[in-house]
Amino acid sequence: MTDLRAVPKIELHLHLEGAAPPALVRRLGAEQGKDLTGLFDETGGYAWSDFTTFLAAYETMSKVFEDPETYADLTEAVLLEQAANGVVYSEIFLSPPSLFGGDCGRWEAMRAAAEEGADRVQGIDCRFIPVVIRHHGPELALTGTLTMLKAPRGRIRGFGMAGDERAFQPQDFAGCFARAREAGLRLTAHAGEFGGPESVRAALDDLHVERIGHGVRAIEDPALVARLAAESVTLEVCPGSNLALGLYPSIAAHPVAPLREAGCRVTISTDDPPFFRDTMTKEYEALSKTFGWGDADFETLYRTALDAAFCGPETKAALARRLDGGARSLSSAEKEGPRA
Numbered sequence: 001m002t003d004l005r006a007v008p009k010i011e012l013h014l015h016l017e018g019a020a021p022p023a024l025v026r027r028l029g030a031e032q033g034k035d036l037t038g039l040f041d042e043t044g045g046y047a048w049s050d051f052t053t054f055l056a057a058y059e060t061m062s063k064v065f066e067d068p069e070t071y072a073d074l075t076e077a078v079l080l081e082q083a084a085n086g087v088v089y090s091e092i093f094l095s096p097p098s099l100f101g102g103d104c105g106r107w108e109a110m111r112a113a114a115e116e117g118a119d120r121v122q123g124i125d126c127r128f129i130p131v132v133i134r135h136h137g138p139e140l141a142l143t144g145t146l147t148m149l150k151a152p153r154g155r156i157r158g159f160g161m162a163g164d165e166r167a168f169q170p171q172d173f174a175g176c177f178a179r180a181r182e183a184g185l186r187l188t189a190h191a192g193e194f195g196g197p198e199s200v201r202a203a204l205d206d207l208h209v210e211r212i213g214h215g216v217r218a219i220e221d222p223a224l225v226a227r228l229a230a231e232s233v234t235l236e237v238c239p240g241s242n243l244a245l246g247l248y249p250s251i252a253a254h255p256v257a258p259l260r261e262a263g264c265r266v267t268i269s270t271d272d273p274p275f276f277r278d279t280m281t282k283e284y285e286a287l288s289k290t291f292g293w294g295d296a297d298f299e300t301l302y303r304t305a306l307d308a309a310f311c312g313p314e315t316k317a318a319l320a321r322r323l324d325g326g327a328r329s330l331s332s333a334e335k336e337g338p339r340a
Contacts, residue, residue: 002294009087009284010089010301010305011269012090012236012305014091014269016075019078028070034063036064045277055135074114075116076121081273081279085279088125090125090127091127091129091157091310092128094129104147111151125315126155128154129188130148131161134164134165134168135168145179146179157311158188158310161177165190170189187209187211188236190213191214192215194247197220199217200218201221211235212236217247225259226262228259236269237269240271251287256287302323303320
């Protein structure tokens, strides 16, 4: 049987703060004197019970990363964990408190620290995608977007939106996405998780994204599924996250296989893995056991994610060689400009 940990993987949907190892958060909290009461359960993992308490725990956890310099250790820890699970390339969402709400200096210090952390890790390449937080509201989102766009890009290649899908409407954030698009950033947005098919349709129509974070509830609307397939919209599917948050009772009931069979471009990611006791290896094991997916399926996942990735052609060529057994190592120092 194939060692699924060693299978090369590309992950397109991972929240940097949400991937923070609990041990790192506990250490930083103690050093900073932060009150993290109720954040951890008896096993030392994050404590939460539903989507609302998950969001609350996430924001409590994020308090330890208010100092931009903490992002170096955070990025290093996250990439090391990914590399240990066979991930060779990752696109990581950055969502410090509402992109530091207009403080360009703090934003740039955070981005530079994340770059430093990424430079420390060998064998895995990454790019960053700043995301505004939907439930923080359109005004703060626009302020954060304008702040981010004033600063150097580094590994930043995309822009997106995360947060509580039940708050506001995609059109409320259209200005943020228009400015990011004009600046040459490629676009993705969370939709079709706790919002239904109409949420996916609104993200496509109002934000003009090329990827959808989650998007699984599109399965409830056959016409929308057909549109996603016809328009080659990539879905950043996170089965373990969806199960942990109660969207589906089991992996067998999850629409990842039906969406793929309908011609949708499906990729696999972990979202916020420590919160969900998840890894990319566990995701692949579940897909293999439940749906019988094997080497050919996992190669297709890799190539689909590679095609949908926001990196440039040189990185894509290197990643393709890596899948094919090429000897050339990936370089995080690739000199490429944002795609127009």
